[in-house]
Structure formats: C-alpha cells, structure tokens
Amino acid sequence: MFSTIKTLFKYNKKFAFGFTVISILVFLAILSFFSPYDPKVWNLTPRDLPPSIQHPLGTTSMGQDVFWLATYAIKNSLFLSIISMFISRIIAIAVGLVAGYKGGSLDRILMTLNDSFVIIPLLPILILIASVLKGGLNIVNLGILLGFFGWAWDARVIRSQILSLREREFTYTARLSGMKTSSIILKEYLPFIVPLIMATAMNNMLWAIGMEVTLAILGLSSLEIPTLGTMIHWSVNSQSLLLGIWWWILTPVIICIFLFISLYMLSVSISEFLDPRSRLKRIEVMKE
Amino acid sequence: MTFFKRYLLPRIIQYLVVIFIGTTVVFVVPRLMPTDPIQQTIERVTMQGTYIDPDAVEELKETLKELYGLKGTLFEQYAIFWKRLFRGDFGPSFAQFPTPVMELISISLPWTTILLLLTTLLSWVIGNILGGLAGYFSHYRWARILEGIAMFIRPIPYYIVALGLLILFAFIFPIFPVVGGASIGSEFKLSWNLIIDIIEHAFLPALSLIIVGTSTWFITMRLIVSNIVTEDYVSYAQSGGVSNKEIVFHYVIRNGLLPQITGLALSLGQIFSGALITEQVFSYPGIGTLLYRSISTGDYNLMMGITILSIIGIATGVLIIDIVYPLFDPRIRYE
Numbered sequence: 001m002f003s004t005i006k007t008l009f010k011y012n013k014k015f016a017f018g019f020t021v022i023s024i025l026v027f028l029a030i031l032s033f034f035s036p037y038d039p040k041v042w043n044l045t046p047r048d049l050p051p052s053i054q055h056p057l058g059t060t061s062m063g064q065d066v067f068w069l070a071t072y073a074i075k076n077s078l079f080l081s082i083i084s085m086f087i088s089r090i091i092a093i094a095v096g097l098v099a100g101y102k103g104g105s106l107d108r109i110l111m112t113l114n115d116s117f118v119i120i121p122l123l124p125i126l127i128l129i130a131s132v133l134k135g136g137l138n139i140v141n142l143g144i145l146l147g148f149f150g151w152a153w154d155a156r157v158i159r160s161q162i163l164s165l166r167e168r169e170f171t172y173t174a175r176l177s178g179m180k181t182s183s184i185i186l187k188e189y190l191p192f193i194v195p196l197i198m199a200t201a202m203n204n205m206l207w208a209i210g211m212e213v214t215l216a217i218l219g220l221s222s223l224e225i226p227t228l229g230t231m232i233h234w235s236v237n238s239q240s241l242l243l244g245i246w247w248w249i250l251t252p253v254i255i256c257i258f259l260f261i262s263l264y265m266l267s268v269s270i271s272e273f274l275d276p277r278s279r280l281k282r283i284e285v286m287k288e
Numbered sequence: 289m290t291f292f293k294r295y296l297l298p299r300i301i302q303y304l305v306v307i308f309i310g311t312t313v314v315f316v317v318p319r320l321m322p323t324d325p326i327q328q329t330i331e332r333v334t335m336q337g338t339y340i341d342p343d344a345v346e347e348l349k350e351t352l353k354e355l356y357g358l359k360g361t362l363f364e365q366y367a368i369f370w371k372r373l374f375r376g377d378f379g380p381s382f383a384q385f386p387t388p389v390m391e392l393i394s395i396s397l398p399w400t401t402i403l404l405l406l407t408t409l410l411s412w413v414i415g416n417i418l419g420g421l422a423g424y425f426s427h428y429r430w431a432r433i434l435e436g437i438a439m440f441i442r443p444i445p446y447y448i449v450a451l452g453l454l455i456l457f458a459f460i461f462p463i464f465p466v467v468g469g470a471s472i473g474s475e476f477k478l479s480w481n482l483i484i485d486i487i488e489h490a491f492l493p494a495l496s497l498i499i500v501g502t503s504t505w506f507i508t509m510r511l512i513v514s515n516i517v518t519e520d521y522v523s524y525a526q527s528g529g530v531s532n533k534e535i536v537f538h539y540v541i542r543n544g545l546l547p548q549i550t551g552l553a554l555s556l557g558q559i560f561s562g563a564l565i566t567e568q569v570f571s572y573p574g575i576g577t578l579l580y581r582s583i584s585t586g587d588y589n590l591m592m593g594i595t596i597l598s599i600i601g602i603a604t605g606v607l608i609i610d611i612v613y614p615l616f617d618p619r620i621r622y623e
Contacts, residue, residue, distance in 0.1 A: 112301070112305050113309070115554075116305050117309070118557070119553075120313075120557055120599055120603075121561050124594060124599075127591065128314060129317050131583055131591065210447075214447055218580060220583065236451075253451060253452070256444075257448060264443035268439075
C-alpha cells in the first residue's frame with residue numbers, strides 16, 4: 001500500500017499534485033481543533049479587516065476570522081463528504097456485486113432502477129427534501145442524505161467490472177474447486193475492485209462537497225455550521241463583493257477550486273494506475 | 289419488429305420507470321419527515337411576513353393535505369396524486385395566489401429550454417471535436433495544453449465557475465449585463481434590438497455552462513479516442529495513405545461519438561441541475577430562478593411542480609436521444 005503510494009507519487013504528477021494539496025487541506029482541517037475562536041459566535045474580532053499579521057486572511061462582516069473559519073469549513077466539508085462517500089460506497093458495492101455476479105432478471109431489475117437514479121435530476125429532489133427538513137439538515141444528516149442518492153453511477157461501474165471478472169478463468173477454477181459464492185466475491189473479486197472503489201470514492205466526495213455548496217448557497221442547510229458552502233453563502237448574502245471585502249468570498253472559492261481539482265486528480269491518477277497500458281509505460285519509466 | 293422489441297421497448301420501460309420512481313420519491317419524501325409538514329409550511333409562510341389571503345391559507349391547508357397525502361388511505365392518496373399529475377394540475381402557487389403553478393412554470397420554461405438546448409449542443413459538439421483532435425494528435429504540444437486546461441476546469445462545479453465569471457465580468461471587465469433575461473421595461477415585440485438584448489443577457493450564463501460542458505466532453509472524448517487510435521483499422525488507414533484529416537473526422541471521431549451520445553443521455557439530469565444553479569447566479573429568468581424564488585417564499589406547490597416536471601422533461605429528453613441513436617449506429621439499425 002505505502003509502496004504503491006510512493007511509486008505513484010514519484011511517477012504520476014497528477015497524483016503528486018492531488019496528494020500534496022489534499023494533505024495541506026487536511027492539515028488545515030486539523031488546525032481547526034486549535035482555533036482560538038468559536039466559529040458559531042459572532043463579533044469576536046473587529047469587522048471587515050483586510051488581511052494582516054494578526055488575521056492572516058482578514059475578518060468577515062460578522063466579526064469572524066476568515067482563516068480560522070476556513071479551517072472549520074474544510075473540516076466540516078470533508079467530514080460530510082466522507083460520510084456520504086461511505087454510505088454510497090456500501091450501496092454501490094452491494095448493488096454492483098449482486099447485479100454483476102447474479103446476472104439475469106435480477107441484474108436487469110437492479111440496472112433499470114440504477115439507471116433511473118442516474119437519469120433523474122437530483123438537485124430539485126434534494127432541494128425539495130432539504131426545504132422540508134430545513135434546519136434539521138446538519139452535517140451528519142446531509143452526509144447521509146447525499147450518500148443515499150450518490151451511488152447509482154458507481155454501482156454501474158463496479159457491475160461492469162464484476163461482469164468481466166466473472167468470465168475470467170480463475171472464477172471457474174474457484175467455482176469448480178468448491179469455493180463458496182461469498183468467498184469468491186470477497187477473496188477473489190474484492191482485490192480487483194478495491195482501486196476502482198477508491199477512484200469512484202474520490203469522485204463521490206467531490207460530488208457531495210459540490211452538492212453541499214449548492215444547497216448552502218440556496219440557503220437550505222444549517223447556515224450556522226461553517227462549511228465551504230455556508231461560507232460562500234454568507235459572503236454572497238452580505239454583498240461582500242460589492243463592499244470590496246474580497247478576502248471573504250475568495251477564500252472559500254479558492255479552497256473549493258483546489259479541493260475539487262486535487263480530488264479529481266487523485267481519482268484520475270488512480271484510474272490511470274489501474275489501466276494496464278499506463279502500467280506498462282510506468283514500468284518503462286522506472287527502468288530508465 | 290426485433291428492433292422494437294430488443295431496442296425500443298426496454299427504453300420505453302426505462303422511461304416509465306424513471307418517471308414512476310421520481311414522482312414516487314416526491315410523493316414519499318414529505319411523509320417520511322418527523323415533523324408535521326402542513327403546520328411547518330404554514331408557519332414558514334406566515335413567518336415570511338408577507339400578507340396572505342385567509343382564503344389562501346385555507347386553500348394551502350387543503351392542497352397540502354392532498355399533496356402530502358393526509359386525506360384517505362395511503363393508496364387513495366397515491367391515486368389522487370397521480371390523477372392530478374395526469375391533469376397537469378399542481379395546484380395554485382402560495383406566494384402568488386391564486387395563479388396556478390403551471391402558469392408560472394410555462395412562463396419560465398422557454399428561457400431554460402432554449403439556454404439548455406443551445407449550450408448542451410454547442411458544448412457537446414465543440415468538446416467532441418476538440419477532444420477527438422487532441423486524442424488523435426496527442427503527441428502535439430497544443431493537445432497537451434488543451435488537456436491540461438480541461439483537467440483543471442472539469443471538476444469545478446457550475447456554481448463556482450458562474451461565480452468566477454460574475455466576479456470577472458461584473459467588476460473587472462464590465463461588458464455584459466450581469467443579471468436578468470432582458471433589459472427592464474423592454475417590450476416583448478419581436479425586433480432586432482430585443483434579440484440582441486436577450487443574447488447579451490444570456491451570454492454569461494451560456495458561457496459558464498459551455499465552459500464546464502465542453503471540458504467534460506473533451507476529457508471523455510480524448511479518452512475514448514486514445515483507445516480507438518490503437519485499433520487495427522486506424523493503423524491500416526494510416527499505412528494505406530489516407531490523410532490524417534480523413535481519418536480523424538470519418539473514422540475516429542465518428543466511432544467515438546457513439547458512446548458520447550449515450551453519455552449525453554445519461555448526463556442530461558446533471559446538466560439540467562447545473563443550469564438551474566447557473567440561472568440563479570445570473571438571475572436569468574428561467575426555471576432555476578423560479579425554483580430559488582419558491583424556496584425563499586416556501587412555495588411548496590411550485591417546488592413540487594418544478595421537481596416533477598423536470599423529472600418528466602429530462603426523462604423525455606433521454607428517450608428522444610435513445611430513439612435517435614440508431615440513426616448514428618448502423619449496428620442497431622440493421623439488426
């Protein structure tokens with residue numbers, strides 16, 4: 001595992017970039033535990049201060065320190081996306097494995113269901129749910145909600161992988177030597193799909209954070225909890241741009257951009273790592 | 289006949305299932321909530337401070353009861369829900385009582401449809417051509433640069449791109465009008481000036497949708513083409529002396545388009561969601577802005593109407609793409 005990360009880091013620029021940025025962001029998220037300010041309390045600092053030594057990224061119109069607020073925002077947004085990622089992974093793996101391995105009419109039913117979830121525009125439905133639940137939508141609830149909606153595409157990817165594995169010879173060998181279905185899936189197939197799960201997991205985290213930002217901007221999540229979305233929401237709603245308080249709006253926007261790009265790069269580099277052709281190239285590079 | 293049975297029938301079933309699941313989710317969600325949705329909604333509406341007709345409140349209670357399925361047994365409520373749906377009746381809007389929801393939606397719908405159709409088609413065409421070229425000529429420097437740019441734009445959500453453009457054009461280069469669909473007070477007579485006005489207002493929302501869309505299609509197309517390039521028929525054409533232009537446009541891109549058409553069908557819902565948000569950023573007078581207004585006024589009927597109609601609209605779009613698909617893929621046509 002660690003040696004894989006090391007080689008990836010050395011030979012894949014995308015992975016190196018993504019990994020470095022994510023590490024920095026995680027470090028910032030950890031810093032939030034040492035924050036001198038409570039993110040939910042207003043007017044702890046003077047308002048609208050531009051960046052200075054005391055407040056490295058300035059302060060907001062509500063008297064909060066932007067830097068420390070951002071550390072909380074990163075922590076909460078990452079936390080939410082991890083909850084969503086875990087729940088959607090469980091559903092996606094279950095659906096993908098069952099549909100791919102069992103096949104037949106069960107596969108057809110599951111995939112029809114699955115495709116429906118892919119096609120349905122999720123945003124209006126999430127907006128409807130969020131506005132019914134308004135106020136009750138804290139980080140954990142939102143993470144769970146997004147988890148239940150974000151599995152469909154990945155279930156399809158896992159299923160097609162299982163379909164191709166099922167036709168491979170080692171499946172017949174295992175089956176004929178009396179291996180149970182559950183252990184074929186767990187011992188033989190899972191190692192093949194773990195990297196695939198990782199790559200789709202990154203994409204799902206990206207999607208969850210993006211959805212949170214969207215819902216928060218529409219004012220549909222718990223706005224007193226600092227996340228990247230609520231930070232943007234407050235700064236847009238307080239007309240920070242018109243007032244020229246650019247440090248307030250730019251901080252969450254730039255963090256978002258870096259977070260999205262780095263997660264995407266990680267996902268892409270893991271997919272490339274899986275691709276046998278790029279693996280050949282990598283061996284050539286390593287030989288040189 | 290086999291074409292109908294094998295290809296068309298599953299698609300039509302899928303279409304019906306999508307609509308069924310979508311509307312059922314809309315029906316079920318409010319009932320799963322622990323709180324009393326009717327009381328909550330009325331509280332929220334009155335909390336807005338806007339004056340509401342007492343008649344409207346009564347009507348609101350009634351329609352909410354019906355919409356949330358609190359009249360009769362569960363099955364009866366579900367039947368009523370569908371009956372209303374078939375009539376296209378989503379009840380009156382609460383915020384603009386007694387205007388029917390359908391009327392409000394039908395005013396906004398053309399704006400969104402035109403914007404969405406235009407940007408989706410444009411970005412799909414541009415993204416595929418550029419992606420195909422970059423995939424085929426992948427050893428060139430410009431191909432790598434294009435790929436790098438697309439890589440950086442692709443993961444950024446619509447909202448952030450729209451916000452970035454807003455910051456850029458509103459404060460740094462104030463060329464385009466930043467909000468609205470047409471200048472305030474302009475008459476809706478078909479004239480050259482009006483058309484120019486509308487195009488100017490639609491420019492920024494369209495641009496942000498095209499930027500994100502193009503880079504998404506670019507990346508998938510490049511990946512598809514980089515696989516196609518290794519196929520035997522490409523090397524055969526190359527060694528046979530067919531010109532590069534011919535190979536790219538007649539062999540490579542044409543084959544690469546097939547999975548992209550399927551991809552277009554599958555991502556229509558996501559594109560639509562993105563357009564909703566983009567409209568809201570630029571206050572473009574389409575469905576997205578209407579939806580935002582319904583959120584801020586607690587207008588449930590409107591929200592439900594928009595949700596169900598958008599599900600039906602997207603599902604229909606997907607079905608149309610599926611029906612058109614055999615025109616491009618001879619393998620299905622002649623089966």
